[in-house]
Amino acid sequence: KAGVTQTPRYLIKTRGQQVTLSCSPISGHRSVSWYQQTPGQGLQFLFEYFSETQRNKGNFPGRFSGRQFSNSRSEMNVSTLELGDSALYLCASSLSSQMNTEAFFGQGTRLTVV
Amino acid sequence: SQQGEEDPQALSIQEGENATMNCSYKTSINNLQWYRQNSGRGLVHLILIRSNEREKHSGRLRVTLDTSKKSSSLLITASRAADTASYFCATAMNRDDKIIFGKGTRLHILP
Numbered sequence: 001k002a003g004v005t006q007t008p009r010y011l012i013k014t015r016g017q018q019v020t021l022s023c024s025p026i027s028g029h030r031s032v033s034w035y036q037q038t039p040g041q042g043l044q045f046l047f048e049y050f051s052e053t054q055r056n057k058g059n060f061p062g063r064f065s066g067r068q069f070s071n072s073r074s075e076m077n078v079s080t081l082e083l084g085d086s087a088l089y090l091c092a093s094s095l096s097s098q099m100n101t102e103a104f105f106g107q108g109t110r111l112t113v114v
Numbered sequence: 115s116q117q118g119e120e121d122p123q124a125l126s127i128q129e130g131e132n133a134t135m136n137c138s139y140k141t142s143i144n145n146l147q148w149y150r151q152n153s154g155r156g157l158v159h160l161i162l163i164r165s166n167e168r169e170k171h172s173g174r175l176r177v178t179l180d181t182s183k184k185s186s187s188l189l190i191t192a193s194r195a196a197d198t199a200s201y202f203c204a205t206a207m208n209r210d211d212k213i214i215f216g217k218g219t220r221l222h223i224l225p
Contacts, residue, residue: 099206105156
């Protein structure tokens with residue numbers, strides 16, 4: 001069975017631009033969570049979607065947003081990019097809430113803002 | 115502030131030795147999970163231990179949970195070169211539907 005697929009794998013953007021990252025979860029998984037990983041802050045929770053509804057949100061500014069489609073695929077968007085948004089963005093899928101079950105992570109999208 | 119804090123931040127041991135990593139957290143939890151990450155790639159789930167469990171095993175991995183001390187440990191026995199990775203604990207708190215990751219322990223297995 002295919003794993004979690006994140007696209008693109010690498011991305012370079014300029015300050016002020018916006019970016020959209022995509023995540024295709026494992027078939028049958030309804031929960032998708034997004035994380036930002038940086039050397040300084042570590043892994044930080046962005047948001048979790050379950051059945052097209054945002055179930056929880058981390059402490060990130062409104063420039064970070066996401067959505068989930070009926071096929072459970074998810075996208076996250078970052079507008080007005082800042083240099084500090086450079087990070088590895090990881091998506092995780094699970095059958096139900098990631099709080100209670102094993103989560104499967106994608107390989108991530110490495111975003112560089114210049 | 116981080117909910118989970120791993121200790122040590124980095125660990126180097128000889129192949130074949132056992133590696134122990136610790137995780138401390140601040141508030142009461144529903145469960146605690148351990149993940150492994152190989153050099154900036156995706157995370158791999160290792161073990162989930164619930165707040166009413168004290169110990170769990172999976173192959174060469176042994177996880178303990180002490181809720182009175184708000185701490186957990188991950189033991190890897192008979193380490194191998196392939197165990198070289200960063201290890202993270204993640205806690206799911208009772209009062210919040212969020213998973214909080216610690217900053218991880220970087221484990222390096224020497225040949």
